[in-house]
Amino acid sequence: GESVGLHLPTLSVQEGDNSIINCAYSNSASDYFIWYKQESGKGPQFIIDIRSNMDKRQGQRVTVLLNKTVKHLSLQIAATQPGDSAVYFCAENVGGSQGNLIFGKGTKLSVKP
């Protein structure tokens, strides 16, 4: 598979445990945030998003929390499964409709069976 990052922070969890992946974003004007999952050999896949007028959003087994005071975003994965093993990126939009997403470096999640 493709190596997307040789120096990524790594989170190792046991199958069935909950995972929390953190991201510090850079711009207090950012108004839209996305979490992406990238499996080995594949392109990034959209997981969940949140706008700055919210502080929490839930999906299927995933929850995103946004703390604008400290510019922090987290992704919680419930009952982590081996298929969750991947690199996870956060992305922020600072420019509204004319902006571009700025991506974090990523965190590698490894799930031990």
Next chain:
Amino acid sequence: EAQVTQNPRYLITVTGKKLTVTCSQNMNHEYMSWYRQDPGLGLRQIYYSMNVEVTDKGDVPEGYKVSRKEKRNFPLILESPSPNQTSLYFCASSFRGAESGYTFGSGTRLTVV
């Protein structure tokens, strides 16, 4: 199936030999973008396009060209590839730019020798 299609998936070429990586999306998205992904550096934007005949430089445009003659296609052109352009390339598209999530292609692994 809604998707972004990149070709080729893998390419090995020699320094100076012009090449084109194609990207096509079938979702009628206005926004398209090219990224390169390198270990330790994350996703870096090369060029983007807000609509047909509208293209702009991203963070690392040197050595690349793009065109957007029609909505669905956004080819990436390397006029004279060099070894420092060896990388994993991703095309992405979006309905409303950074205000909605990007859909990524599967990637093109380019090696320039």
